[in-house]
Amino acid sequence: MQRILSTLVRFRSFIVYLFFAAVALLLLNNRSFYHASQFDKTRLSLSAWLHLKSTAISDYFDLNRQNEILLMENLALKKLALKANAFPLYDQYYHAKEPFPFELQTARIIKTDLQKQRNFVLINKGHVDGVQSEMGVIGASGIVGIVDQVTTHFSSIISILHLDLKINAQIKNTEVFGSLSWKGTLPKAFQLQDIVTTNPVQLGDTIVTGGRSSYFPMGIPLGVITQVDRPQSEGYYQIDVTLFDNPLQYKYVYLLNNMDFDEIKSLENQPQE
Amino acid sequence: MIRENINLGINFIILLLAQMLLFNKINAFGDLNPMVYLLFFIHYPTDRSQTGFITAAFLLGFFIDFLSQGSGAHTLGALTVAFVRPFVIRQAFGSNIEIPPYLQEDPRMLNRWLLIVELILIHHFIYFTVVFWDITHIFSILKNSFNTFFMSLILIALLINFYPTKR
Numbered sequence: 001m002q003r004i005l006s007t008l009v010r011f012r013s014f015i016v017y018l019f020f021a022a023v024a025l026l027l028l029n030n031r032s033f034y035h036a037s038q039f040d041k042t043r044l045s046l047s048a049w050l051h052l053k054s055t056a057i058s059d060y061f062d063l064n065r066q067n068e069i070l071l072m073e074n075l076a077l078k079k080l081a082l083k084a085n086a087f088p089l090y091d092q093y094y095h096a097k098e099p100f101p102f103e104l105q106t107a108r109i110i111k112t113d114l115q116k117q118r119n120f121v122l123i124n125k126g127h128v129d130g131v132q133s134e135m136g137v138i139g140a141s142g143i144v145g146i147v148d149q150v151t152t153h154f155s156s157i158i159s160i161l162h163l164d165l166k167i168n169a170q171i172k173n174t175e176v177f178g179s180l181s182w183k184g185t186l187p188k189a190f191q192l193q194d195i196v197t198t199n200p201v202q203l204g205d206t207i208v209t210g211g212r213s214s215y216f217p218m219g220i221p222l223g224v225i226t227q228v229d230r231p232q233s234e235g236y237y238q239i240d241v242t243l244f245d246n247p248l249q250y251k252y253v254y255l256l257n258n259m260d261f262d263e264i265k266s267l268e269n270q271p272q273e
Numbered sequence: 274m275i276r277e278n279i280n281l282g283i284n285f286i287i288l289l290l291a292q293m294l295l296f297n298k299i300n301a302f303g304d305l306n307p308m309v310y311l312l313f314f315i316h317y318p319t320d321r322s323q324t325g326f327i328t329a330a331f332l333l334g335f336f337i338d339f340l341s342q343g344s345g346a347h348t349l350g351a352l353t354v355a356f357v358r359p360f361v362i363r364q365a366f367g368s369n370i371e372i373p374p375y376l377q378e379d380p381r382m383l384n385r386w387l388l389i390v391e392l393i394l395i396h397h398f399i400y401f402t403v404v405f406w407d408i409t410h411i412f413s414i415l416k417n418s419f420n421t422f423f424m425s426l427i428l429i430a431l432l433i434n435f436y437p438t439k440r
Contacts, residue, residue: 024331028346
């Protein structure tokens with residue numbers, strides 16, 4: 001208290017000056033229309049500026065919630081996009097009541113490997129969220145991998161950046177199918193195998209998922225052809241593909257649950273005669 | 274002390290009336306009026322309380338504004354000059370030199386005139402800034418400040434001789 005008082009006494013002339021200046025400004029505001037309007041302008045711009053700043057701060061803290069909202073919106077749009085891409089395969093469902101066989105749900109990546117040859121990704125969804133092994137996982141534009149192990153709350157995904165993973169792929173708008181696999185170097189450098197040299201292949205052709213697997217619907221864009229070699233001795237092309245998106249950059253992913261998966265699997269597992 | 278106060282009061286009233294009745298009606302070159310009441314800030318003893326000085330300056334500015342239908346520019350100008358006067362004195366005379374109680378008696382002419390010029394400039398700049406109250410009119414503010422400054426300086430230089438040099 002003593003200190004406060006001594007500070008007040010020390011700065012008394014400044015305090016007196018501020019007091020009288022405030023009185024003078026008040027008079028100015030009351031006596032002159034011009035100054036009153038000028039003060040109003042200043043008040044308005046100041047309050048707008050303050051409001052902008054405070055909104056910017058509150059917006060920043062609201063980003064997580066906004067992200068969740070956008071994710072939900074994207075989920076619905078993603079489902080529509082996948083449905084539209086896979087139209088040739090599932091077109092009967094547009095007329096029948098039976099829906100598109102893939103159900104989507106979102107998940108957040110909590111860990112990503114990137115320096116190994118066989119990489120895995122961990123996500124924050126597990127058994128309790130309905131995740132099962134062998135579900136396909138996609139990102140905003142491209143494939144992330146396939147679910148491998150599932151615990152109660154978490155799951156591991158065999159990343160697309162895994163030398164043993166081969167994705168059924170197709171050159172867009174053709175009937176040319178092959179399998180896409182990582183080259184093991186850069187995250188966007190892939191190769192497309194098993195394409196017979198009799199098929200026409202052009203540089204810049206878009207590669208999409210083929211739909212001939214139960215993990216992914218057809219038509220998910222993957223990348224473009226950047227190099228085509230035609231070895232003399234073999235009957236297959238050597239095709240280099242560059243992905244549209246770096247699979248390491250995703251923070252949120254979509255899990256694809258194929259409703260027909262068990263049925264397909266049971267057929268595959270039937271003993272061959 | 275009482276006599277000194279009475280003298281200050283008389284000075285206050287004379288300058289107020291002179292400004293009101295005479296110098297506010299000059300309107301030289303259209304609208305230029307010298308502000309001779311700044312003599313009060315030069316004449317006011319330096320050994321008095323700064324708070325009392327600020328209060329007196331406020332009253333002087335307020336009465337001039339009030340009687341001349343002004344909005345409050347004289348008040349703010351006078352108030353600010355009173356507030357910054359100790360800093361300007363130290364700047365003009367040097368911080369280690371003893372300051373005489375009556376500045377107009379000081380034999381150091383150059384320092385004294387530097388102080389007067391600075392006080393007038395500060396006052397006029399504040400005054401016209403308040404009158405225009407818009408940074409886009411900075412050119413008009415500076416132009417009016419300098420024009421009025423020359424008139425005020427000439428009149429103050431003449432009138433300062435009327436103050437008695439001996440207490």
